[in-house]
Amino acid sequence: MTQIAMRMKEGTLRLLAVLLTLHCSLTTLSAQPKYERKDFSFKVAKVKDAEGNISQVYFRTFVGNKFVKEYTFELAAPLSEDLAKNIGTYSEEDINFDGYPDVDVYLGYYGGFSTNTQHEALLWDQEQHQFVYPDGYAGVGELMGFAEKKYLVHTGSDGPDHRVTSYYRWHGHKLQHYLDEVWAIESDEDDNVNFDDLLNYPLQRYDAKLDGRIPVIIAFQKNEAGTAAGYIYYPKAKNPTPIMIVGSAIQYNGKDIYNFREYQPDGKVSGFISLEHSVVDGWDNKVEGTWTNPKTEKQMKLTDVWFKRESTKWFTHSLLTPEDPGNIGREYSFQQWRQGYDDYMGGHITFRAAGKNKVHFECANVVRNIAEGKSEEGRPAVLNGNVFEYRNVNECGYGFKATFYPKFVVLRSITEGETLNCFGAFSAFDGIYIKVKK
Numbered sequence: 087m088t089q090i091a092m093r094m095k096e097g098t099l100r101l102l103a104v105l106l107t108l109h110c111s112l113t114t115l116s117a118q119p120k121y122e123r124k125d126f127s128f129k130v131a132k133v134k135d136a137e138g139n140i141s142q143v144y145f146r147t148f149v150g151n152k153f154v155k156e157y158t159f160e161l162a163a164p165l166s167e168d169l170a171k172n173i174g175t176y177s178e179e180d181i182n183f184d185g186y187p188d189v190d191v192y193l194g195y196y197g198g199f200s201t202n203t204q205h206e207a208l209l210w211d212q213e214q215h216q217f218v219y220p221d222g223y224a225g226v227g228e229l230m231g232f233a234e235k236k237y238l239v240h241t242g243s244d245g246p247d248h249r250v251t252s253y254y255r256w257h258g259h260k261l262q263h264y265l266d267e268v269w270a271i272e273s274d275e276d277d278n279v280n281f282d283d284l285l286n287y288p289l290q291r292y293d294a295k296l297d298g299r300i301p302v303i304i305a306f307q308k309n310e311a312g313t314a315a316g317y318i319y320y321p322k323a324k325n326p327t328p329i330m331i332v333g334s335a336i337q338y339n340g341k342d343i344y345n346f347r348e349y350q351p352d353g354k355v356s357g358f359i360s361l362e363h364s365v366v367d368g369w370d371n372k373v374e375g376t377w378t379n380p381k382t383e384k385q386m387k388l389t390d391v392w393f394k395r396e397s398t399k400w401f402t403h404s405l406l407t408p409e410d411p412g413n414i415g416r417e418y419s420f421q422q423w424r425q426g427y428d429d430y431m432g433g434h435i436t437f438r439a440a441g442k443n444k445v446h447f448e449c450a451n452v453v454r455n456i457a458e459g460k461s462e463e464g465r466p467a468v469l470n471g472n473v474f475e476y477r478n479v480n481e482c483g484y485g486f487k488a489t490f491y492p493k494f495v496v497l498r499s500i501t502e503g504e505t506l507n508c509f510g511a512f513s514a515f516d517g518i519y520i521k522v523k524k
Contacts, residue, residue, distance in 0.1 A: 119149075120215040121149050121154070121215055121216070122215070123186050123187065123210045123212070125149045125150070126147055126148065126149060126154075126217075127147075127148050127149075128145065128146065128147055128148070128176065128189065129146045129148065130143060130144070130145055130146070130174040130175075130176065130191075131143070131144040131146070131174075132144075132170060132173060132174055135164055137164070138166075138167075139164035139165055139166055139167075139170075140161065140164060140165050140166070140167060140170040140173055141160070141161055141164040142158055142159065142160055142161065143158070143159045143161070143173060143174045143191065143193060144156055144157070144158055145157040145158075145159060145174070145176070145189075145191055145206075145208075147208075147217065155216075155217070157206075157208065157219070159191060159193055159206045161173065161193050161194055161204065162193070162194065162196060162204050163194070165194060170194070172192060173192065173193060173194055174191065174192070174193070175191075175192045176189055176190060176191045176192065177189070177190050177192075179231075180231075180233070181207055181209065181223075181231065181238075182209055182220075182256045182259075183231070183233050183236045183256070184210075184212070186210040186212055187210065188207060188208060188209045188210050188217075189207060189208040189210075189217070190205055190206075190207050191205065191206045191207065191208075192204075192205060193205060193206060196227075198243065199242045199243040200228075201227050201228040201240060201241060201242055202227055202228075202242065203227060203228045204224070204225070205223070205224065205226070205227075205228065205229070206223070206224050207219075207220050207223045207224075208220075209259055211259075218259050219259075220259050220260065220261060221259060221260040221261065222254075222260050222261035222262065222263070223261045226240055226252075226254070226261065227240045227242060228240065229254070235282065235285075236255065236256075237253050237254060237255050237264070237285055238253075238254045238255075238261070239251050239252065239253055239254070240252045240254070244268050247270060247271055247272070248268055248269065248270055248271065249268070249269055249271060250266050250267065250268045250269075250396075251266070251267045251269070252265075252266050252267075252395075253265050253266075253267070253281070253285055255285065262288055263288065263395055264285055264287075264288045264289060264395070265281060265284065265285070265288065265289040265395045265396070265397045266394065266395050266396045266397065267279070267281060267396075267397050268396055268397075279397075279399055279402055280402070281397055281402055283402060283403045283404055283407070284307075284397065284401065284402055284403060284404050286307070286404050286406065286407060287307035287308065287309055287404065287406060288307065288395065289305060289306075289307060289395050289397060289401075290305070290306055290307070290308070290316075290363075290393070290395065291303065291304070291305040291393070291394050291395060291396055291397075291398070292304045292305075292361070292373060292375075292388070292391055292392070292393055293391070293392045293394070294373075294375075294388040294389065294390055294391040294392070295388070295389050295390045296377055296386040296387070296388065296389075297386040297387055297389065298389045298390065300320070300322065300386070301320070301321055301322055302318060302319065302320055302321075302377075302388075303318070303319040303321065303398065304316070304317075304318050304319075304331070304359065304361070305317055305319075305397075305398055305401050306331060306344075306346075307404060307405070307406050308335040308344075308406075309406045311489065311496075312334055312335050312336060313332070313333075313334065313335070313406065313489070313491075313496055314332070314333050314334065314335040314344055314346065315330070315331065315332045315333075315405035315406055315491070315494070316330075316331055316401060316405060317329060317330055317331060317400065317401055318331050318346075318348055318357075318359065319398070319400065327400075328400045328401065329348050329349070329350070329356070330348075330349045330405070330493065330520075331346040331347065331348050331349070331359060332346065332347060332349060332405070332494055332518045332520075333345045333346035333347055333359070333518070340364055341362050341363065341364040342361075342362070342363040342364070343360075343361070343362050343363075344359070344360065344361040344362075344363070345358075345359070345360050346358070346359040346360075346361075347359075347420075347422070347518065349420070349494075349518075349520050351520075351522075352419070352421075352520075352522060353418075353419035353420045353421055353432065353519070353520040353522055354420075354421045354422075354430060355380055355420065355421065355422040355423070355432075356380070357377055357378065357379060357380065358377070358378040358380060359375065359376070359377050359378075360375055360376050360378075361373065361374070361375040361388070362374045362375065363393065371393040373388070373391040373393055374387075374388070374391075375387070375388035375391070376388060380422055380423040381423045383425070403492075405491060405492060405493055405494075406491055407491065407492055408471060408472035408490070408491070409472045409490035409491050409492055410472075411443045411469045411471075411472065411490075413492070413524075414437055414445060414469075414490055414495075415437065415521040415522070415523055415524050416436060416437060416438070416523040416524065417434070417435075417436050417437075417521075417522050417523035418434070418435050418436075418437075418494065418495050418519035418520060418521050418522060419432065419433065419434045419435075419519055419520060419522050420432040420433055420517055420518060420519050420520055422453070424453075431452050431453060432451070432452070432453060432517070433449070433450065433451035433452070433453065433497075433515070433517045433519055434449070434450050434451075434519070435447055435448065435449040435450075435495070435497070435515075435519055436448050436449075440466035441466070443468060443469040443470075444466040444467065444468055444469065445461075445466055445467050445469065445474070446460070446461045446463075446466045446467070447460060447461050447467060447476075447488075448460040448461075449497070449515050451513065451514065451515050451516070451517060452513075453513070453517070454510065454511070454512040454513045455509060455510020455511055455512060455513040456509065456510050456513060457506075457509040457510065457513035457514050457515055458509075459479040459480050459484065459515075460479075461476060461479075467488070472489060472490040472491070473487065473488065473489050473490070474487070474488050475487045475488075475500060476488075477500075477501065480508045481508060482504070482505045482506070482507045482508035483501060483505045484499070484501055484505040484506060484508060484509070484514075485499070485500050485501040485505065486498060486499050486500055486501075486514070486515045486516075487499075487500050492521075493520065493521050494518055494519060494520050494521060495518075495519050495521070496517075496518050496519075497515045497516055497517055497518075497519065498516055499514045499515065499516055
């Protein structure tokens with residue numbers, strides 16, 4: 087047998103061995119039983135440390151008499167046996183609102199406010215047919231669930247005269263902190279604010295100063311599409327009122343990077359805001375940013391920045407709620423100062439109804455050069471929810487996507503660069519247009 091033939095034979099044998107191993111692995115996996123949630127029972131064992139105090143809980147899962155898995159939970163602080171009578175007690179309830187009971191395990195009282203208790207949990211994953219350990223549940227305290235609204239709340243102390251209610255929602259197996267509501271114990275019912283319309287995305291709030299002297303509050307949300315929207319508030323202004331900010335959110339090198347424009351009601355841009363937010367050592371929020379005047383180009387640094395999720399009474403409705411097709415405005419616009427022209431330049435788009443979930447549009451964007459176009463009379467844009475895509479606006483085949491929100495529309499090009507050839511250089515429909523006529 088030649089050396090080539092021998093090598094081919096050896097290679098064939100190795101391939102057969104790999105395939106056999108893979109077959110055996112798949113057979114083993116398929117042979118593993120798929121348990122149902124109703125089949126499980128649990129046993130708890132308390133574990134003592136060297137000093138005789140309860141420091142751990144072994145939480146064991148069984149199907150019938152068959153042991154399945156053991157979970158070890160650490161107590162925040164060891165407790166004597168007489169103080170640990172309720173340690174390890176558990177309840178079976180649907181913590182994440184997916185229709186299957188999960189398990190909440192009580193591990194003791196931290197001290198201070200009555201809801202400062204330690205809990206661990208196991209979530210039932212029906213797709214995996216097993217329990218999984220959630221991220222972000224431990225350390226939160228005693229939670230109350232609202233199944234209809236699919237959120238959980240924790241109420242704790244915020245000093246002698248105030249309480250803070252924290253809202254949480256599930257993202258898969260992760261419990262995400264959405265916002266905090268601080269309220270006075272002696273507050274009147276008229277002072278109560280409903281934040282249900284702000285619980286579609288987590289709230290991010292930055293209390294800071296511009297150049298160490300002008301206080302500002304920046305509060306916003308961001309969505310999966312990379313759009314961020316909220317308000318900037320100047321509490322020391324002569325007539326303080328929140329000013330809408332809308333922009334983009336990206337992640338780069340471990341940082342969350344935000345670029346906002348500050349919009350007046352007529353669509354004029356009165357400021358540019360940039361923020362970079364990173365987490366150092368897993369807990370310390372490092373935030374850097376600037377505010378820039380578009381006319382003078384004067385830049386002021388954000389200093390004394392404090393990140394939190396505390397809500398404000400002037401931000402109670404999300405700007406990122408998908409707009410109902412029936413509420414699309416007639417005109418949207420933005421205008422920003424162009425230094426070389428000593429004037430405001432921007433974009434403008436109008437819409438008119440063309441049937442159910444259909445609109446005609448006419449758009450012009452002159453930030454760089456002129457990009458303009460409109461829908462064909464017999465071919466309106468067709469909305470899918472709050473979005474439409476429209477191609478072949480012109481003979482170059484240009485196409486764009488429009489995403490509607492209650493106070494603005496985001497336009498983004500969706501075709502290749504060569505389709506811009508019918509416009510001036512570097513021009514397109516892209517931009518955030520503020521609703522100026524309903």
